[in-house]
Amino acid sequence: MRQVHPDYxxxxxxxxxxxxxxxxDDNPVLIGTECSECEYVVFPSRPFCRNCLSDNVSDVExxxxxxxxxxxxxxxxxxxxxxxxxxxxVNLENVQIYSRFTEWKERSLEVGDQVELVLEKIKTDxxxxxxxxxxxxxxMEEEQ
Amino acid sequence: MTENEVAVVNVGQSDFGELEGQRVTEFGSRAVRExxxxxxxxxxxxxxxxxxxxxxxxxxxxxxxxxxxxxxxGVTGIPIIRVENACASSTCAFQEAYKRVQSGESDIVLAMxxxxxxxxxxxxxxxxxxxxxxxxxxxxxxxxxxxxYGMRANAYMNQFGNVREELADIAVKNHDNGLxxxxxxxxxxxxxxxxxxxxxxxxxxxxxxxxxxSDGAAAAVIARTEIAEELVEEPIYVDAAEMLSGxxxxxxxxxxxxxxxxxxxxxxxxxxxGPDDLDVVEVHDAATxxxxxxxxxxxxxxxGEGASLVRSGDVMLDGRTPVNPSGGLKSRGHPVGATGVxxxxxxxxxxxxxxxxxxxxxPSIGLAQNSGGALVGEGGVSTVTILSNR
Numbered sequence: 080m081r082q083v084h085p086d087y088x089x090x091x092x093x094x095x096x097x098x099x100x101x102x103x104d105d106n107p108v109l110i111g112t113e114c115s116e117c118e119y120v121v122f123p124s125r126p127f128c129r130n131c132l133s134d135n136v137s138d139v140e141x142x143x144x145x146x147x148x149x150x151x152x153x154x155x156x157x158x159x160x161x162x163x164x165x166x167x168x169v170n171l172e173n174v175q176i177y178s179r180f181t182e183w184k185e186r187s188l189e190v191g192d193q194v195e196l197v198l199e200k201i202k203t204d205x206x207x208x209x210x211x212x213x214x215x216x217x218x219m220e221e222e223q
Numbered sequence: 224m225t226e227n228e229v230a231v232v233n234v235g236q237s238d239f240g241e242l243e244g245q246r247v248t249e250f251g252s253r254a255v256r257e258x259x260x261x262x263x264x265x266x267x268x269x270x271x272x273x274x275x276x277x278x279x280x281x282x283x284x285x286x287x288x289x290x291x292x293x294x295x296x297g298v299t300g301i302p303i304i305r306v307e308n309a310c311a312s313s314t315c316a317f318q319e320a321y322k323r324v325q326s327g328e329s330d331i332v333l334a335m336x337x338x339x340x341x342x343x344x345x346x347x348x349x350x351x352x353x354x355x356x357x358x359x360x361x362x363x364x365x366x367x368x369x370x371x372y373g374m375r376a377n378a379y380m381n382q383f384g385n386v387r388e389e390l391a392d393i394a395v396k397n398h399d400n401g402l403x404x405x406x407x408x409x410x411x412x413x414x415x416x417x418x419x420x421x422x423x424x425x426x427x428x429x430x431x432x433x434x435x436x437s438d439g440a441a442a443a444v445i446a447r448t449e450i451a452e453e454l455v456e457e458p459i460y461v462d463a464a465e466m467l468s469g470x471x472x473x474x475x476x477x478x479x480x481x482x483x484x485x486x487x488x489x490x491x492x493x494x495x496x497g498p499d500d501l502d503v504v505e506v507h508d509a510a511t512x513x514x515x516x517x518x519x520x521x522x523x524x525x526x527g528e529g530a531s532l533v534r535s536g537d538v539m540l541d542g543r544t545p546v547n548p549s550g551g552l553k554s555r556g557h558p559v560g561a562t563g564v565x566x567x568x569x570x571x572x573x574x575x576x577x578x579x580x581x582x583x584x585x586p587s588i589g590l591a592q593n594s595g596g597a598l599v600g601e602g603g604v605s606t607v608t609i610l611s612n613r
Contacts, residue, residue: 094360094363094364095359095360095363095364098360119472123359123360129472130472148378148474148475148477149374149375149377149378149381149477150374150377151370151373151374151376151377151425151426151428152373152423152425152426153365153367153369153370153373153424153425154422154423154424154425154426155345155346155349155367155369155424155425156346156349156365156367156370157346157349157350157353157365157367158344158346158347158349158350159350160365164365166364166365166366166370166374167374167377168374168475168477168599168600170474175474175475175599176360177357177360177361177364177366177599177600178364179364179365189381190377190378190381191381201364201365202364202365213364
């Protein structure tokens with residue numbers, strides 16, 4: 080199943096600049112920062128390490144799959160986002176990140192679920208009317 | 224340097240609710256006026272003032288709000304400082320005032336909180352409140368505060384089992400208490416089924432698990448103990464005032480109130496007491512799961528055992544350790560910048576035996592816990608204040 084929304088292209092806006100890109104295999108990948116001194120990983124990217132303050136840092140591709148730490152489904156939400164919508168925190172290999180979820184209606188979410196990254200429409204830019212894109216995770220099919 | 228002991232001289236609180244037609248300067252000054260009139264403190268006696276306020280989009284006066292309010296009660300010409308720390312703003316204002324008296328810098332200081340939240344559409348207010356979370360990712364990608372409580376509740380129930388009915392019972396308890404508090408915002412006579420059948424807000428949190436958005440103000444005059452004892456018959460002593468922020472650099476365990484644990488430990492140590500010594504407690508029940516997790520964070524119950532305090536009735540008005548006799552945020556309401564000092568007001572009234580129909584039996588030590596904001600799911604700030612009548 081495709082992991083990038085069909086309306087997304089190179090000129091599309093992201094909710095968080097530089098947070099996600101299309102890898103060589105045509106699938107999305109989240110970009111964080113890894114410190115060369117202490118190996119601390121942070122998302123989204125930063126110019127220096129918040130753990131040891133070194134600026135000897137570089138972009139790192141985060142794991143595309145992770146485990147659902149916790150979640151909720153909001154039935155009353157922020158202006159500009161149509162409820163209900165799901166969000167929560169995902170534990171990737173070495174960083175815990177906030178994310179919205181998709182396909183949670185088809186396959187209900189449970190704490191501890193394996194989830195995978197997709198690039199989705201997050202909301203509409205209130206100034207331009209254009210969609211803004213970003214990361215979401217979705218529950219993975221259980222292996223047979 | 225010798226530290227002064229500090230006591231609350233007196234307190235005041237406006238009605239909490241939808242104060243339609245009242246400017247923030249009006250209900251704000253009503254709270255201060257009550258605190259001044261109920262003691263022999265004159266406006267000129269106040270040497271400094273600290274005011275908690277978050278200033279949502281609903282508020283007309285957003286800057287120099289302390290000066291604008293205090294002008295109405297003739298408290299002018301002194302240092303007046305606004306403190307912003309999300310929903311814990313006014314406890315932080317109270318603690319700043321406390322430190323000024325403790326250090327000997329001033330003898331009589333005013334702490335207050337004020338907030339105007341109603342009068343704008345809910346989604347506008349929610350987006351505004353989302354500014355008290357990480358704005359770069361979470362706020363920008365739809366996180367809400369009730370969503371944070373929903374995430375905590377799901378993590379908690381995954382770890383410790385289903386407490387959905389006990390959460391409903393916490394809401395019922397706080398509404399029962401609130402019916403006995405004439406200044407409370409939501410005067411609702413509800414039962415467990417009403418809570419469980421109310422509309423979903425952010426699973427598993429339902430409408431009646433959540434506090435309302437309110438308008439309101441609360442004020443406290445504090446002084447060096449020797450002075451407080453001259454000014455009033457029953458000063459209420461400040462035995463601990465502590466505040467800490469989250470750690471943020473590690474993964475968060477959403478089923479645990481780790482931030483509460485750290486700040487409570489500091490406060491208990493400062494006051495020389497433990498959780499078993501508490502006679503009355505006010506906690507930050509912005510949602511029912513918040514109250515249950517604060518039981519554990521404050522050490523009233525072991526990890527995973529918070530619901531047992533609800534089942535046993537320990538936290539009821541006539542229980543071993545009554546929690547939120549005021550009705551809490553759930554019923555008294557939650558004008559975010561005013562909530563912390565409103566908790567202090569309740570403890571002072573309880574410790575003086577002035578709480579009317581909701582009076583707890585003969586309390587001598589009270590604790591208030593107030594939370595504010597969140598980053599990566601971990602609390603922005605948690606505060607613990609311990610008061611006693613000695």
